[in-house]
Amino acid sequence: MVAEKKATIVNIPIEKIRPNPYQPRKTFDEVALQELAESIQKNGVFQPIIVRPSSVLGYELIAGERRFRASKLAKQATIPAIVRQFNEDEMVEIAILENLQREDLSPLEEAQAYEKLMKQLQLNQTQLAEHLGKSRPYIANYLRLLGLPQATKKLLQTGELSMAQARTLLSLQDKDKVNALAQKTVNEGLTVRNLTGLVEQLNGQKNKVNKRKKVRDIAEPYYRQSEQLLGEKFGTKVTVNSSKKSGKGKIEIDYFSVADFNRILDVLHINLD
Template sequence: MSKARKSGLGRGMDALFSSYEETPADHEIVEDILLEDIRPNPYQPRKKFDETLLQELADSIKQSGVFQPVILRQSTIKGYELIAGERRVRASRMAGKTSIPAIVRDLDEQQMIEIAVIENLQREDLSPLEEAEAYSLLMNKLSLTQAEVADRMGKSRPYIANYIRLLSLPDEVKEMVNDNHLSMGQARTLLGLKDKNQLIPLAKKVLDEQLTVRQLEEYVQRLNSQSPAPDDTKKKPAKVKKPAEIIAIEQQMQDYFGTSAIIHQKGDKGKIEIEYLSQSDLIRILDLLDIQL
């Protein structure tokens, strides 16, 4: 594996590449393993595979075979578990092959999880939600905090937090993201809505009217700033316009925390309000603040 490919990863991951490297070490052999004996990696974050690209790979395998061996580990039950190379396994089956060249390595559960995530994160066609699922998998299965995932992946903490936050989207909106109908930027902007009941209708409006991220941001700001229905029994105080520098600070906070952040100012005093959508979202924000429950 080239140094360029490693450069995107943080500390703690380089040691895994001796297990992930698909070139056999001096003491290893490449052997043909029956495809029927190979089970998929249960920690595979990729949910969708481009059928056209798989067919192209299958056609290539029919003509020239598989050049790069897949990585397996011996199953504790029967056969083998796939560590890396699912596209090659799928395409080989499509090509009518019965076996595939493989390297069998002695790997534990943690290595299996991390390598599955690494292999996929190194690919550019992973969807935003699949990337979010990959980070969530590391956190849940390896008991890592967002800060630790960020360190291992060579990413900033807000970067990881913003992806994890996508998992709180309604399923219908998640499908729009997975189908590439909504971009990462549009999905993040939708999460800034205060009234979550408006989220799905607004997502549909984005598709119907082909709204850009900037247009969507302006629309969300308008919805969030709308006053509730007037109450004739109570006179509402006039809304004081916020200074531009406070609005700018709020925007920076929203970008950092990946959620709505509002500054309420009264004279020289005030308070900061940071919204969270669930218990896990609260933990994500506390993690950014270096606060442990």
């Protein structure tokens, strides 16, 4: 983890700030940037960006890419900044962690951020999960998205395809059919449940004649997909155990510490005070 540094807040000429060369985020919402620029014109920048002295010219941006870009759009001469000393490894980590904290980060961008952190910090999935306070399955599920073909990744990046749909497509055995099925999912508005059935058919699974078995075959992958969605919601492993006869069952949510238990309660909006 990046150590705390002494900081000084100053107004720095925007022309003396270089973009962060390690910025993992490549796509920015132009409409949102323009709205932020208009706000900055009226009210200024409330939260300083973070920079470090540059050995080349002026300063290098570490965190605050959107504020920096919007300030340039607003034609601001200066911007408030916190000046800190960071080495190259710390610059990369901070840039990635800042992006991970953004609410509008796409699943693919989040997966790419985890991959970069693993490489930069030389961590495996378990170590990265501990570093970020998440479960290993949570990290693994995002990293699997990087195995999708490029056209499907684009649909995921633009939000046309959900993470649950993308993960269902990963189970398709014939990888040459993934892009076509992804586009079909978008065009026809297929639900995850519908998509799961199509994937099973393409994987060569035969339909059962017995009606009860049909219901069971459809329900089982539905429960497994529900486990994945709940796991993403709570950031931990979730197990759904169901009875095929009665339809009853239970949901088990794993936690790894008291702090993790309290975090899950917060997700559920449960206050025991």
